[in-house]
Amino acid sequence: MDLNTYLFIWICIFGLCFGSFYNVVILRSLSGESIVFPPSKCPKCGHKLYPWHNIPVLSYIILRGKCYFCKEKISIQYPVIELLTMVLFGLSFLKFGISYTTLFVIFWLSCLLIMTATDIKEKLVDCNIAIAMAVSGIIYSFVAAGWHGALHSVLGLFAGALIMELIARAGFVMAKTRAMGEADTYVAGALGAIFGIFAVVKVLLLSLLASMIFIIPVFLYNKYKADDKPVCIMSVLFTLSVLVFYTQWQNYLTLSALAITGILLVYFVLKGIRQSENRNYLPYVPALSAAALYYVFFVI
DSSP states (O other), X not given: OOHHHHHHHHHHHHHHHHHHXXXXXXXXXXXXXXXXXXXOBOTTTOOXXXXXXXXXXXXXXXXXXXXXXXXXXXXXXXXXXXXXXXXXXXXXXXXXXXXXXHHHHHHHHHHHHHHHHHHHHHSXXXXXXXXXXXXXXXXXXXXXXXXXXXXXXXXXXXXXHHHXXXXXXXXXXXXXXXSSOHHHHHHHHHHHHHHOTTTXXXXXXXXXXXXXXXXXXXXXXXXXXXXOHHHHHHHHHHHHHHHHHHXXXXXXXXXXXXXXXXXXXXXXXXXXXXXXXXXXXXXXXXXXXXXXXHHHHHTO
16 A cells, blocks of 8 residues: 555544544534533433444444434434545545645635534534634745735735625615625635635635525525516526636626626615515525635636
């Protein structure tokens, strides 16, 4: 067995173990408990778990997805997060090999995984994790390209945060509330620090496309049932504009079409929000994470 294969196997094993720890972070960051104390316990009955209950994936299979003590079902989140972490660790090593870049990428993807999970579960995100990502992004840029790289990273941080904050505050125009949560601004800034000033706009555009694919369909389905045709039509046009701009022609004409359809879509969405009594934010961190994943593995 060669060294790379040996290291790949161990990195995947570490990924499973870290995934088990990330489940604790996800659960306790939502409940406000310390991630260190008390020891692992069943979230339903509160009984302290035995060491063999914490074996990644395998324990879930052995216990048949149920608590050993109270027999309540264990959330499928646990093995899913563990397997996803293993895959992300493994892909990072395959992409960047034995390098400090691999360690930074693993850290960034781990942060995004945790924030994505909490955003989906409770629409809550620990902004301190995004701040840690931003700081590490600046450090990485300095190590990779000196002060010039660090400058681009800092500018990317401000650009990403500013763009997302402007989009969020556009909600005050029609709905008199933010269009997005504050955490989205932190995460966008962190991605700007990681990818730099020249790439942050593309990453945010990718996140918009990802939101149209993974998040917005539920929203559009509700709009379709409510017979809100303007939002449905503009959503389709905006998605097409993003696809054309990003995959075919990047010029002032396609950029103008993207901007116009985007502004109109935001206008109609915010108009609907203003008229609605139920003003809930859609989780947007998953879209930002999907864009970051694509950029890390297919663009860098």
